[in-house]
Amino acid sequence: xxxxxxxxxxxxxxxxxxxxxxxxxxxxxxxxxxxxxxxxxxxxxxxxxxxxxxxxxxxxxxxxxxxxxxxxxxxxxxxxxxxxxxxxxxxxxxxxxxxxxxxxxxxxxxxxxxxxxxxxxxxxxxxxxxxxxxxxxxxxxxxxxxxxxxxxxxxxxxxxxxxxxxxxxxxxxxxxxxxxxxxxxxxxxxxxxxxxxxxxxxxxxxxxxxxxxxxxxxxxxxxxxxxxxxxxxxxxxxxxxxxxxxxxxxxxxxxxxxxxxxxxxxxxxxxxxx
Amino acid sequence: xxxxxxxxxxxxxxxxxxxxxxxxxxxxxxxxxxxxxxxxxxxxxxxxxxxxxxxxxxxxxxxxxxxxxxxxxxxxxxxxxxxxxxxxxxxxxxxxxxxxxxxxxxxxxxxxxxxxxxxxxxxxxxxxxxxxxxxxxxxxxxxxxxxxxxxxxxxxxxxxxxxxxxxxxxxxxxxxxxxxxxxxxxxxxxxxxxxxxxxxxxxxxxxxxxxxxxxxxxxxxxxxxxxxxxxxxxxxxxxxxxxxxxxxxxxxxxxxxxxxxxxxxxxxxxxxxxxxxxx
Numbered sequence: 001x002x003x004x005x006x007x008x009x010x011x012x013x014x015x016x017x018x019x020x021x022x023x024x025x026x027x028x029x030x031x032x033x034x035x036x037x038x039x040x041x042x043x044x045x046x047x048x049x050x051x052x053x054x055x056x057x058x059x060x061x062x063x064x065x066x067x068x069x070x071x072x073x074x075x076x077x078x079x080x081x082x083x084x085x086x087x088x089x090x091x092x093x094x095x096x097x098x099x100x101x102x103x104x105x106x107x108x109x110x111x112x113x114x115x116x117x118x119x120x121x122x123x124x125x126x127x128x129x130x131x132x133x134x135x136x137x138x139x140x141x142x143x144x145x146x147x148x149x150x151x152x153x154x155x156x157x158x159x160x161x162x163x164x165x166x167x168x169x170x171x172x173x174x175x176x177x178x179x180x181x182x183x184x185x186x187x188x189x190x191x192x193x194x195x196x197x198x199x200x201x202x203x204x205x206x207x208x209x210x211x212x213x214x215x216x217x218x219x220x221x222x223x224x225x226x227x228x229x230x231x232x233x234x235x236x237x238x239x240x241x242x243x244x245x246x247x248x249x250x251x252x253x254x255x256x257x258x259x260x261x262x263x264x265x266x267x268x269x270x271x272x273x274x
Numbered sequence: 275x276x277x278x279x280x281x282x283x284x285x286x287x288x289x290x291x292x293x294x295x296x297x298x299x300x301x302x303x304x305x306x307x308x309x310x311x312x313x314x315x316x317x318x319x320x321x322x323x324x325x326x327x328x329x330x331x332x333x334x335x336x337x338x339x340x341x342x343x344x345x346x347x348x349x350x351x352x353x354x355x356x357x358x359x360x361x362x363x364x365x366x367x368x369x370x371x372x373x374x375x376x377x378x379x380x381x382x383x384x385x386x387x388x389x390x391x392x393x394x395x396x397x398x399x400x401x402x403x404x405x406x407x408x409x410x411x412x413x414x415x416x417x418x419x420x421x422x423x424x425x426x427x428x429x430x431x432x433x434x435x436x437x438x439x440x441x442x443x444x445x446x447x448x449x450x451x452x453x454x455x456x457x458x459x460x461x462x463x464x465x466x467x468x469x470x471x472x473x474x475x476x477x478x479x480x481x482x483x484x485x486x487x488x489x490x491x492x493x494x495x496x497x498x499x500x501x502x503x504x505x506x507x508x509x510x511x512x513x514x515x516x517x518x519x520x521x522x523x524x525x526x527x528x529x530x531x532x533x534x535x536x537x538x539x540x541x542x543x544x545x546x547x548x549x550x551x552x553x
Contacts, residue, residue: 041382112384132382152325152385161329166350172325175385182384206382216488223491223501226515234503238488241505 003033003120006259011035011251012232016207017244023047024205024249025113027055032066033120033259034059035251039133039205041179042102042111050098050111050181057094058117062086083119083126084190091115091128091180091188098181112179115188116147116203118253120195122261128190131176134209136217137193138200138225143218146193150178173210200225201253204235207246211239221252228252276328278307278321278357279365292328297321299359300333313337313360321351328366330357467551469509469534471502476545484552485509492520498543502534509534509549516543 009030015022023040025048038054040047065086094115102108114131127135132149148154152175156162162170180186195201200221208217216238224231232250239248276292290297290307299307300318309318315335322329328351332339340358341349349355353368469485471492483490485502491514493499498516502509510531513519519527521541522534534540538549 039382041384114382156324161324162327162350169350169352170327172327174382175325176382177385179384219487219489223489224514226495226499230501230512230514234489234501237503237505 001121001259001261002031003259004031006255006257007033007120008228008254008256009035009251010228010232011037011249012236013249014236014240014244014247016247017240019247021045021048022247023051024207024247025051025055026203026249026251027059028251029059029063032063034062034066035118035203035253037116037133037203037205037249037251038113038180039131039207039247039249040111040113042108046102046108046111047113049101049108050113053098053101054094054113054115054180057097058090058115061090061093062119065090081126081192083121084128084192087117087119087126087128087190088188091117091130091186095180095186096184099184102181110182112182114176114205115180118201118203120253120255120259123195123259124192125195125201126190126192128188130178130180130186130188132206134202134204134206136202136204138202138218138221139196139198141222143214143221145214147189149176150189151176173206195255197255197257199255200228201255202235203251203253205247205249207244207248208235208239208250210246211242211244211248225254228254276323276326276351277367279367280307280309281363281365282361292321292323295323297323299364307364309359309362311360311362314362318359319357326368327351328368330366335359469502469504470550470552471540472548472550474546474548492540492547493543500540500542502549503531507533511540518543 007030009028011026011028013022013024013026023045025038025040026036028035036055036058038051040049040051040054042050098111098113102111114129114133116127116129116133116135118135119126127146129135129147130150132151132154133147134149135146137144137146152172153162153167153170155177156170156172157164157167167173178186202217202221212235217235220231220234220238224234232252235250236248278290278292278297280287280290294306297307298305298317298320299309299314300316301308301310301312301314302316305317315333315337317333318335319330319332319339322331330339330341330346330349330351332347337360338345340346341351341355343358351366351368353366355366357364357366470482471485471490472482473479485504488504490502490504491499492502493514493516496515498518498520499514500511500520501514502511510533511520511522511527512531513527513529519529521527522532523539534549536549536551540547540549
């Protein structure tokens with residue numbers, strides 16, 4: 001199913017004010033409803049290689065599969081939707097590619113990347129993430145963080161050691177507990193969510209959320225939601241105005257209208273004819 | 275690495291480095307920081323250090339623990355905090371060295387409890403050169419680390435313990451983290467002057483609006499909207515939506531942001547307004 005009429009997607013990525021390299025990587029495919037954002041890490045330019053591999057592998061592989069009319073029905077036995085299974089499989093593939101490259105080439109040793117992938121299908125989205133890149137949802141007046149970071153700081157918050165307010169003062173914000181490509185296997189966190197027309201989804205690297213407060217992100221989405229391109233530029237600009245100490249990447253996805261999967265006899269007939 | 279400086283009546287008595295995961299404070303001799311004074315409980319308080327963050331916890335002491343004059347049960351220590359136990363004061367100092375390297379150190383690193391433990395001490399020599407590739411070196415040294423070791427759930431207790439056990443490991447990591455400014459960056463200094471927008475025509479003619487928010491939208495949603503952004507460099511106007519673009523000093527703007535100067539005239543959705551700086 002082509003989602004070009006249902007979704008509006010823009011992305012921006014910027015090296016920031018301090019770094020010379022941009023180790024972030026973004027990719028999107030509006031017709032298939034797929035967006036990917038990765039924030040690489042590793043010496044010299046290995047971070048760029050890792051994040052680039054992650055987005056390329058996932059987007060190209062998923063494109064091949066999605067063109068083959070996959071049904072996204074949930075498996076009644078495991079409760080896992082087909083979309084979750086697909087994402088899990090392709091993330092594992094990306095992980096293997098990065099891991100093998102880092103093992104075989106010394107200059108890539110130890111490279112890895114964070115990852116957020118969102119696949120929109122049938123008025124739902126399947127979200128997979130690893131590390132501290134985030135997905136936010138703007139619905140009505142409310143901005144909510146959908147993903148929970150895999151980071152030391154988040155674990156400290158969860159265990160009650162520090163409060164979210166204190167976390168803003170912590171200097172340990174750059175330590176992630178999971179990353180793609182640093183081990184033979186990786187466990188992505190995958191969930192399904194319902195979407196509504198009018199929702200705006202924000203995928204971002206830590207360069208945005210470390211530099212710009214949630215209130216300011218919310219304000220930008222609220223006031224500039226009508227012009228997504230400008231909104232994305234504004235978010236990057238706010239991060240840079242506040243110091244821009246890391247690479248900044250944002251992807252904005254606006255749900256323009258319903259995109260329920262066609263069902264019933266007629267749809268199946270059209271599916272065959274296609 | 276963070277330090278505690280013990281003093282009484284303004285007289286500095288001793289300096290302690292927070293090298294251990296748990297640094298205990300109390301009257302009894304087995305404490306790391308022993309304060310032999312009857313106002314101090316046997317086991318009075320403890321400082322728990324995780325990487326370069328330190329937390330002070332009162333252990334149910336008889337006379338309590340104050341931080342910056344406030345009684346606390348548990349406290350996330352910040353640079354220059356003053357801890358008071360009876361007449362004694364402990365000042366918490368957090369070294370901020372190597373600022374020039376901050377950009378390198380701040381790069382995201384993977385924290386792997388298993389890998390951290392396995393790093394041999396030489397690799398963890400606390401030199402700046404060793405600190406930078408620390409994250410990169412760890413996986414290479416332990417290619418056999420089990421996936422279980424990296425699973426996030428329940429990773430915290432082993433992480434904390436492994437840092438405590440292998441004090442040497444704390445060197446580069448703590449140094450790396452110490453290079454990061456403890457406080458998040460404050461929004462860049464506000465524009466030197468506050469801009470004001472005064473409506474000249476329309477229903478609200480005469481009204482003045484102070485532009486204090488980072489973003490202020492003008493116009494009618496669905497018809498014509500522009501936004502004024504407040505940045506460290508000053509104020510900028512940008513077209514957001516609508517077929518017609520805002521007019522600035524008689525000239526129609528394009529899609530780019532335009533800087534606003536004192537006494538600029540803006541025309542938008544049929545309403546004229548003047549921008550000026552508050553004096």
